[in-house]
Structures are given as structure tokens and as C-alpha cells.
Amino acid sequence: MxxxxxxxxxxxxxxxxxxxxxxxxxxxxxxxxxxxxxxxxxxxxxxxxxxxxxxxxxxxxxxxxxxxxxxxxxxxxxxxxxxxxxxxxxxxxxxxxxxxxxxxxxxxxxxxxxxxxxxxxxxxxxxxxxxxxxxxxxxxxxxxxxxxxxxxxxxxxxxxxxxxxxxxxxxxxxxxxxxxxxxxxxxxxxxxxxxxxxxxxxxxxxxxxxxxxxxxxxxxxxxxFPVKAPKKVKPTRRAVVFWLERPNGFVLLRRREEKGLLGGMMEFPSTEWQEETIPVETAIKNFFSNDFQKRANRITEKAMVRHTFTHFHLELQPVVISIKELDKFVMPRGQWAEPKEFGRYALPTLMTKVARTVIKDRD
Ligand code: SF4
CATH class of the missing domain: 1.10.340.30 (Hypothetical protein; domain 2)
Known part of the structure; x- marks a missing residue:
């Protein structure tokens, strides 16, 4: 009017x-x-x-x-x-x-x-x-x-x-x-x-x-003014994110697919981001071979990382796996990097939060 x-x-x-x-x-x-x-x-x-x-x-x-x-x-x-x-x-x-x-x-x-x-x-x-x-x-x-x-x-x-x-x-x-x-x-x-x-x-x-x-x-x-329509409630998605660390301290990064959210950026590998909570044991089972799981006896969970995107909230449960078998572990689009060199990689804020949480928790 x-x-x-x-x-x-x-x-x-x-x-x-x-x-x-x-x-x-x-x-x-x-x-x-x-x-x-x-x-x-x-x-x-x-x-x-x-x-x-x-x-x-x-x-x-x-x-x-x-x-x-x-x-x-x-x-x-x-x-x-x-x-x-x-x-x-x-x-x-x-x-x-x-x-x-x-x-x-x-x-x-x-x-x-x-x-x-x-x-x-x-x-x-x-x-x-x-x-x-x-x-x-x-x-x-x-x-x-x-x-x-x-x-x-x-x-x-x-x-x-x-x-x-x-x-x-x-x-x-x-x-x-x-x-x-x-x-x-x-x-x-x-x-x-x-x-x-x-x-x-x-x-x-x-x-x-x-x-x-x-x-x-x-x-x-x-x-x-401006009059705004009531906000829709944002859904929360959840995933387990893996901090895979070799004995020499190198950590696995993976490049995301070119298309979609954070496309082409680097990330720590994670399970699919979905609304249902996925238990850590299930995430590990789905992600790694049986042989790897048997050897992955040094597993530590870290504090939950929370981040908000435009259309949803995200909760990432970091899990640190640090075993010598990772020396042979490969992943498509994966790359091993030293944490002190992370600044040279295209890591989005969310993944920087994950890194900070894991490193802080360890200090
Ligand atoms: S345009 Fe904004 S700042 Fe200017 S008089 Fe109107 S409400 Fe006040």
C-alpha cells in the first residue's frame, strides 16, 4: 500500500x-x-x-x-x-x-x-x-x-x-x-x-x-519495516569427520567435488551430512575396510564442532585416528598435509574450526 x-x-x-x-x-x-x-x-x-x-x-x-x-x-x-x-x-x-x-x-x-x-x-x-x-x-x-x-x-x-x-x-x-x-x-x-x-x-x-x-x-x-515473513526453522545435519593422522604428523585432506556446497574446497573426510545421528562405530564401519578397522585401535572423539550455513545447521563429530597403517592409506582426491601448512590450502571456515578443535584439545 x-x-x-x-x-x-x-x-x-x-x-x-x-x-x-x-x-x-x-x-x-x-x-x-x-x-x-x-x-x-x-x-x-x-x-x-x-x-x-x-x-x-x-x-x-x-x-x-x-x-x-x-x-x-x-x-x-x-x-x-x-x-x-x-x-x-x-x-x-x-x-x-x-x-x-x-x-x-x-x-x-x-x-x-x-x-x-x-x-x-x-x-x-x-x-x-x-x-x-x-x-x-x-x-x-x-x-x-x-x-x-x-x-x-x-x-x-x-x-x-x-x-x-x-x-x-x-x-x-x-x-x-x-x-x-x-x-x-x-x-x-x-x-x-x-x-x-x-x-x-x-x-x-x-x-x-x-x-x-x-x-x-x-x-x-x-x-x-521491512516486514518479514516468519523464518522457517533450519534443519540440523550431522556427520562424523575424520582426522586421519600418520605417524609423521601429516593429516589427510580431501578436495570436495567441484559442484555444490563448498565445491572445490579442501576438507577433512566425513560421512554424509544428514539429519539422523550416525554413531561413531557405524561411521568407521562404513568408511574403512574390515582390516583397517581391526588395526584402528587408537581412536579418540573430540568436542562437537557446530557451524551454520544459510539453509541448515551442521554438527560435526571429530574423530582422530592415528595409527601407523595410515602410511599406506589412500583416498580419492585425498592429499596428506602438515597442520602447520594448512594455511596454504583452500580450507573453509568450517574445516578450520575442526582443525582448531582437534589441535586445541590435544594441547
Ligand atoms: S529513511 Fe530511514 S532513517 Fe530516513 S527517516 Fe525514514 S526510517 Fe528514518
Whole structure:
């Protein structure tokens, strides 16, 4: 239900004037009015999907140091990208980042396309990212709607429809107030206002440049928006994870399949992640040969490791097996590595937690 429609020109002028003074200084940004390097915009936008500005900052710097241009990134091995990305989560982004760099380097001679539809055809670039790159890097009049902008627009108009169903209405309203010029600065200004003023809790409406246009502020129920559909309860999956250690201290890592969750990353081998609890004895029985089991008399269970993904919680029961027969043990896609060298492998946060738990428990 639309209760108020801000006039476009004074509205966007208020936003842009605010941005001239208050723009956040971020490593991938150029000052208001100047165009940043599209490679930087693309890299930052991919990293910022589902990840905070504070977390992304050091990763962005590291990537630019390792690969100053898109050609450099295209020439890098995927494993190098995954290792540098380790800890940032949502690893499909890293694989698509590499694919996209190769496409830009080979098919576009290193130049990112300006057009939203062409950007959309590239790996890892969805509607939001295409609009953001087109607006921020090339100043195209694209409508950019991230989580911050979603919140601001839903408050400006007091949109009662719960998310995610409200997305369409929010995009229509956002389009109505997006200016034809300076769309990049305008989008970044809204992102900044959402991050620093129009926050989810206790928005600082007194310092907001568009408070005069805001329907929620007029009624005083800002925090009610955006209205959200009740959250579904996340299921919990469970597995036994094996820390297989040779007498020389080397531990078995395994590369995950390329496709799917944590695809292409390294892991400690584990049983299937499923909702039913699998007893350790059963896990060992299913995982190893009878002969191996007879010899595997040094088995220790460690403290449970818990991790939460977007759609489920995970509980991993680490089991340490340290016997000399492991000298001959092989596993498809497996690789033996010294724990002090783990930093050189693409280990996701979850597996770093497993390593920390096993090592800490031992100290
Ligand atoms: S007036 Fe308050 S609720 Fe409205 S957009 Fe500004 S900060 Fe957000």
C-alpha cells in the first residue's frame, strides 16, 4: 500500500548532496563524481554478496595485491583463488569469480561490458550485481536494490507486504525515485544511508537527508519495516569427520567435488551430512575396510564442532585416528598435509574450526 510518493528531483538531490559530504571511504570506491575501476567494482560487489564491508576490506586488498588486473586473475589457478578466498564463505562465488575473470580477459579483452544485459550473461553476476556494476562503474541509470536500499524504500513507502514477496513492489518504487544522472553515486549514497543511518534497529532519522519524505518516520513505526515473513526453522545435519593422522604428523585432506556446497574446497573426510545421528562405530564401519578397522585401535572423539550455513545447521563429530597403517592409506582426491601448512590450502571456515578443535584439545 503506497501512502506517499517522494518527488523524484528534490529527493535524489537531497541524497546526492548528503553523499558529497558523508560518503564512506571504502577501498573499492572513488570520490563522489569520479568513476572507479570496473574491475574493483566487480570484485567488491561479488565479495559483498552476503558479507559485511568490514570482513570484505582485507580480502579485497589481498586480491588486488595478488592479482592487480582481471588478466592476472584469469591467469591464476582456481586453487589459488579458492585458497585466497578461504574464510569468506559462499565458495561458489570464488569459482564464478575465476570463470568470469577468464571470460572478461579472453572474450572482452579485459574490459567489463557497460550494459546490464551483457553483464548478466557473465558467470556469477545476477540482476543486482549487474545493475550495481553498470550504475557504479559506468554511471548507467540502473535501479540498484540491495538489503540496505530495500529497508530504506520499504520505510519511505511503509510497504506492508512481507519480504520476500515485497521485492517486486520495492523495485518498482525504487525505480520511481532513481535519478537518470549520477545513478552510481545515488546507489552508493543509499547503501551508506542504510548502513549508517537507516539501520535495522533505532534508525537515526534526525540525521537522515530524506526524513521529510519518509512515511514510516511520519507515523513513527520505522522499525516495523521491512516486514518479514516468519523464518522457517533450519534443519540440523550431522556427520562424523575424520582426522586421519600418520605417524609423521601429516593429516589427510580431501578436495570436495567441484559442484555444490563448498565445491572445490579442501576438507577433512566425513560421512554424509544428514539429519539422523550416525554413531561413531557405524561411521568407521562404513568408511574403512574390515582390516583397517581391526588395526584402528587408537581412536579418540573430540568436542562437537557446530557451524551454520544459510539453509541448515551442521554438527560435526571429530574423530582422530592415528595409527601407523595410515602410511599406506589412500583416498580419492585425498592429499596428506602438515597442520602447520594448512594455511596454504583452500580450507573453509568450517574445516578450520575442526582443525582448531582437534589441535586445541590435544594441547
Ligand atoms: S527517516 Fe528514518 S526510517 Fe525514514 S529513511 Fe530516513 S532513517 Fe530511514
Amino acid at each position: 503506497i501512502e506517499q510518493k517522494p518527488p523524484q528531483k528534490p529527493f535524489s538531490a537531497a541524497i546526492l548532496n548528503w553523499y558529497d559530504i558523508h560518503a564512506r571511504r571504502l577501498p573499492w570506491r572513488s570520490p563522489p563524481g569520479e568513476r572507479p575501476d570496473p574491475y574493483h567494482v566487480w570484485l567488491s560487489e561479488i565479495m559483498l554478496q552476503q558479507t559485511t564491508v568490514v570482513t570484505v576490506g582485507p580480502y579485497f586488498d589481498k586480491f588486488l595485491t595478488l592479482w592487480p588486473t582481471v588478466h592476472d586473475m584469469a591467469a591464476a589457478p582456481l586453487d589459488g583463488i579458492l585458497t585466497a578466498w578461504a574464510g569468506l564463505g559462499y565458495y561458489a562465488r570464488a569459482r564464478n569469480l575465476h570463470k568470469c575473470a577468464i571470460t572478461i580477459s579472453k572474450e572482452f579483452n579485459g574490459h567489463f561490458p557497460k550494459d546490464r544485459d551483457q553483464l548478466l550473461s557473465l558467470p556469477g553476476i545476477g540482476p543486482y550485481t549487474a545493475a550495481a556494476i553498470s550504475a557504479i562503474a559506468f554511471d548507467k541509470a540502473e535501479v540498484v536494490v540491495d538489503g540496505n536500499i530495500e529497508r530504506i524504500v520499504s520505510r519511505l513507502y511503509r510497504i506492508d507486504t512481507p519480504l520476500p514477496a515485497a521485492k517486486k513492489e520495492i523495485t518498482i518504487r525504487a525505480a520511481e525515485i532513481t535519478p537518470k544522472r549520477c545513478a552510481g553515486d545515488y546507489a552508493q549514497a543509499l547503501m551508506d544511508i542504510g548502513a549508517t543511518i537507516c539501520t535495522p534497529r533505532s534508525p537515526s532519522c534526525g540525521g537522515c537527508p530524506v526524513s521529510d519524505f519518509c512515511a514510516a518516520r511520519a507515523t513513527g513505526d520505522m522499525e516495523r
